[in-house]
Amino acid sequence: MRNKTEPQTLGELLAASVALAKDPSAAGRWFLGSMAVLAASFAFVLYQLVAVGHASFNTSSDGVNWGMAISTYVFFALTSSGLTMIASLATVFGFKQFYPIAKRCIFLGIITLVAGFSVLALELGHPFRMLWTIPTGMQVMSPMFWMGVFYAIDLVLLIIKFWLMLKGDWDSPLSHQVGNAGFVAAILASGMLGLVFGSMAMRPMWYGSFASIYFILTAALSGAAAIIVTTYMAYDFDRKQMPAELKTLASSNQFTKVFAALIGITLVMIVTRFWTGLWSNMDGLEGFNMLLRDPLFHVEIWVGLVLPFFMMLSPNSGLNKTSQLVAAFLVLGAMFINRYEFVIGGQLVPMFKGNWTNSLIAYTPSAIEWALTVLGVAMALACYAYGEKVFDLSSTPSGKAAEPSGAVRAAG
Amino acid sequence: MAKWGMVIDLEKCTGCQACTTACSMENSRLPGEHWQDVIFYNEGEHPSAQMKWFPRPCMHCENPSCVAVCPTRATYKAEDGQVLVDWERCIGCKYCMIACPYGVRFYTEEKPAYGGPDAKRVFAADDGHSWSPPWKGPAEDWKHGVGVQPSDVVSKCTFCYHRVAKAPKGTADLDPQNPALREFTPACVVTCPPGARMFGDLSNPNSEIAKAIGNKNGVRLLDQLGNKPQVYYLTGEGGAVPANRSLPPKKA
Numbered sequence: 001m002r003n004k005t006e007p008q009t010l011g012e013l014l015a016a017s018v019a020l021a022k023d024p025s026a027a028g029r030w031f032l033g034s035m036a037v038l039a040a041s042f043a044f045v046l047y048q049l050v051a052v053g054h055a056s057f058n059t060s061s062d063g064v065n066w067g068m069a070i071s072t073y074v075f076f077a078l079t080s081s082g083l084t085m086i087a088s089l090a091t092v093f094g095f096k097q098f099y100p101i102a103k104r105c106i107f108l109g110i111i112t113l114v115a116g117f118s119v120l121a122l123e124l125g126h127p128f129r130m131l132w133t134i135p136t137g138m139q140v141m142s143p144m145f146w147m148g149v150f151y152a153i154d155l156v157l158l159i160i161k162f163w164l165m166l167k168g169d170w171d172s173p174l175s176h177q178v179g180n181a182g183f184v185a186a187i188l189a190s191g192m193l194g195l196v197f198g199s200m201a202m203r204p205m206w207y208g209s210f211a212s213i214y215f216i217l218t219a220a221l222s223g224a225a226a227i228i229v230t231t232y233m234a235y236d237f238d239r240k241q242m243p244a245e246l247k248t249l250a251s252s253n254q255f256t257k258v259f260a261a262l263i264g265i266t267l268v269m270i271v272t273r274f275w276t277g278l279w280s281n282m283d284g285l286e287g288f289n290m291l292l293r294d295p296l297f298h299v300e301i302w303v304g305l306v307l308p309f310f311m312m313l314s315p316n317s318g319l320n321k322t323s324q325l326v327a328a329f330l331v332l333g334a335m336f337i338n339r340y341e342f343v344i345g346g347q348l349v350p351m352f353k354g355n356w357t358n359s360l361i362a363y364t365p366s367a368i369e370w371a372l373t374v375l376g377v378a379m380a381l382a383c384y385a386y387g388e389k390v391f392d393l394s395s396t397p398s399g400k401a402a403e404p405s406g407a408v409r410a411a412g
Numbered sequence: 413m414a415k416w417g418m419v420i421d422l423e424k425c426t427g428c429q430a431c432t433t434a435c436s437m438e439n440s441r442l443p444g445e446h447w448q449d450v451i452f453y454n455e456g457e458h459p460s461a462q463m464k465w466f467p468r469p470c471m472h473c474e475n476p477s478c479v480a481v482c483p484t485r486a487t488y489k490a491e492d493g494q495v496l497v498d499w500e501r502c503i504g505c506k507y508c509m510i511a512c513p514y515g516v517r518f519y520t521e522e523k524p525a526y527g528g529p530d531a532k533r534v535f536a537a538d539d540g541h542s543w544s545p546p547w548k549g550p551a552e553d554w555k556h557g558v559g560v561q562p563s564d565v566v567s568k569c570t571f572c573y574h575r576v577a578k579a580p581k582g583t584a585d586l587d588p589q590n591p592a593l594r595e596f597t598p599a600c601v602v603t604c605p606p607g608a609r610m611f612g613d614l615s616n617p618n619s620e621i622a623k624a625i626g627n628k629n630g631v632r633l634l635d636q637l638g639n640k641p642q643v644y645y646l647t648g649e650g651g652a653v654p655a656n657r658s659l660p661p662k663k664a
Contacts, residue, residue, distance in 0.1 A: 054521035054564055061518040065509045125504015125521065125564025133501045137485035144483040144507050202513035202637050283656035351515030352468060352657055354451030
């Protein structure tokens with residue numbers, strides 16, 4: 001199944017891509033399928049941008065300025081930060097039982113961040129201008145400036161860490177330092193992304209340092225959900241095919257407990273956020289009432305978070321493969337709704353527009369905005385299929401995971 | 413160095429929107445993209461409801477949150493106090509629109525603000541401008557956000573930078589009644605039929621606007637947000653400055 005030798009030069013990586021496209025295996029079909037979706041959505045987005053321009057977005061100066069493309073970016077960027085945090089359980093904090101998912105986490109952290117950046121770049125009016133305006137402007141007052149700086153550092157560190165892992169260097173002092181720095185960068189980046197919203201005193205639905213903490217902690221949850229889904233995907237949703245160390249982790253309650261704790265923390269944060277939003281009389285908080293009436297919000301809370309929380313708490317079903325998968329899928333969906341609700345919700349109260357815009361804003365994503373979301377997902381899936389096939393993502397410092405291992409490392 | 417500011421006397425304002433129209437003509441605005449707008453809103457409920465109006469240009473704040481958030485320094489505070497957008501630096505991220513408490517910024521590439529027809533297509537441009545209106549003004553200055561804008565940038569009221577910047581140095585008041593100063597005065601001030609608008613140097617204690625703010629209790633819109641607008645309103649007996657965004661009250 002797996003390549004014993006992983007490609008390390010650019011030429012080898014490209015050759016592996018061609019080989020994968022020709023491969024009749026499940027991974028090959030995933031790769032081809034998601035590449036086709038990626039190509040189609042990219043073509044549609046480009047056509048819309050050239051033929052209609054940014055008027056094809058359903059955003060407007062009177063209301064929602066940042067639409068679904070931004071919430072998609074936030075979803076991917078925070079998932080990436082969360083994956084780095086999960087990888088750090090093993091690589092920074094030394095919980096060795098989490099080693100079997102560390103490399104996959106780092107790889108997914110890279111590709112989700114790239115997918116997020118791609119969606120963001122296609123939403124911007126003049127993305128290439130950033131290359132000279134940001135360095136020459138050095139606007140250190142802007143949270144968006146620091147978000148860019150920290151995510152750029154985060155991406156570079158993730159790539160270095162992955163490259164070191166490819167070379168089998170998991171435990172050298174250099175590798176540890178890169179891992180530590182990457183963890184700090186992911187925290188700073190997701191926290192700063194929170195401040196992009198949290199600094200806005202004129203938009204009280206976002207305002208406050210809470211937004212930063214909220215993003216950091218909920219990032220960890222989407223990262224956890226993403227790694228569960230993708231780890232099972234790598235083995236055709238069959239735990240029996242997993243290498244021993246990974247199987248031990250998947251069927252122990254270690255990860256389930258972490259997952260349940262993260263869902264619980266997220267639920268508390270959402271409830272407290274809505275409590276203050278619905279209770280307080282401050283002008284500008286009216287959007288919380290509207291969000292509460294939105295069926296999507298209730299899908300997010302009850303189906304996407306409360307249900308998985310109880311599934312993961314139950315000692316019996318928590319260890320069950322199907323339960324873990326269903327819970328992870330539900331949580332991933334809930335987190336996507338959550339980012340959408342956060343970004344769009346914060347803009348529902350119009351700025352000073354009087355009777356020209358005299359109620360909460362109505363917003364529905366346009367075709368190009370949906371296409372950008374599809375593009376991001378397809379890009380992540382294509383890169384994921386490639387990564388699973390070409391790199392040995394389940395390997396651990398103790399040896400190649402694909403090789404049958406006699407001694408199963410005891411969890412803990 | 414001047415600190416240009418505006419005073420709007422709400423006792424005199426009749427809500428006629430001549431300012432909105434003059435601004436649109438002067439600055440080649442798209443239909444519906446009103447850099448200067450007169451906001452109508454309801455105060456109270458039946459049977460004591462009132463229909464009110466409120467003229468609202470860009471506030472050209474002393475502490476502009478839009479300038480602080482711009483990641484590229486495309487939007488900036490000019491020497492004489494105007495908040496401007498450099499259309500050659502703007503990346504179209506719209507963060508300034510998110511950060512503006514007054515809703516006075518516009519993204520230039522959107523669906524028509526009114527149902528249609530799309531003026532950008534009817535008067536299509538082929539030279540880098542987002543459109544080619546039939547009534548273009550002679551001034552064009554992308555570094556200061558003046559004129560017909562390019563696509564995919566943010567635009568806003570410039571306090572008629574192209575006029576005001578040419579005023580003689582040290583001028584305390586740009587009074588449209590003075591023929592020598594009329595061409596340097598912002599279009600909305602020149603055109604206001606009841607003379608409800610005054611424009612001058614806030615940093616000069618002898619300017620008419622500084623005196624009016626002091627003598628008649630000039631107040632600022634949504635002052636609690638700390639942006640410190642350079643546009644002041646005189647309320648007198650006739651008008652009021654809304655303290656909030658004028659949405660209907662929360663239902664318990």
